[in-house]
Amino acid sequence: MATMTAAQMRERAKREYNAFVAACPSQQLLRRISDKWATLVLAALGGGSDCTGEPAAMRYSELSRVLAGVSPKMLTQTLRNLERDGLISRTVTATVPVTVSYELTPLGLSLYETVRQLKLWAEDHMGEVLAHRAASEEAIGGPL
Template identity: 75%
Template sequence: MATTAARRREQAKAEHNAFVAACPSHKLLGRISDKWVTLVLAALGSGSAQRPGAGCAGEPRAMRYSELARLLAGVSQKMLTQTLRSLERDGLVTRTVVPTVPVTVSYELTGLGLSLYETIRGLKAWAEVHMDEVLAHRESYDARAV
């Protein structure tokens, strides 16, 4: 009996196992768990043109490269460029070039990127809420280890 292409895709999808190093989902988890990927998605998803830590997230919106660079304290130009390219390649971000003088380039989450943003938003919020507690545990652990 012939297997249809749709059936083969369903079987492959069911066989994805992130615990197996050769699985594409294993590599994808590595990419999306990167600090800069998480922060770029969070910035684009919250429309955050505000200063870091200001709370009150807005609606997802397109942002220019320079806005992202200002918002993401500590990111190098090279790292931001690499991160945005990888997100575009994975279909999570779209890059729009407007032929103005100078050229305007903006980045925006795709539908796929928005679905990932929903997960990342909770992770970012958890980290912000629990950071003091984690720091206290680290301090306690380090004091015992000496």
């Protein structure tokens, strides 16, 4: 058996990832980044609530305001998960009180454009989706 470098082993593993296999780490990652709050955190850090600005660091309280409806527990959990996966970074500044900000890492920036397009698609097509839902409910005699 030939000896492989670490880079060769990573490349081999990369070719073997298959998100359709339950035990594959790529499936777990897809679940993590497709979570409602994770997607919205990435979108907010990438360009604000309208996704038109430049990526910028945001404080926890700013994110909380932008992400209407997120509980403090869920926002904290989402930020920790995204940080652990290397998609965002957390910076603590020694001020009184301590300032903590979050921003996209280069890895997070590489995902941001896809997340942005998904958000914009959802906003652009919501009317059509609602019309299909209403037609479906009318056909079966009420909501599912």
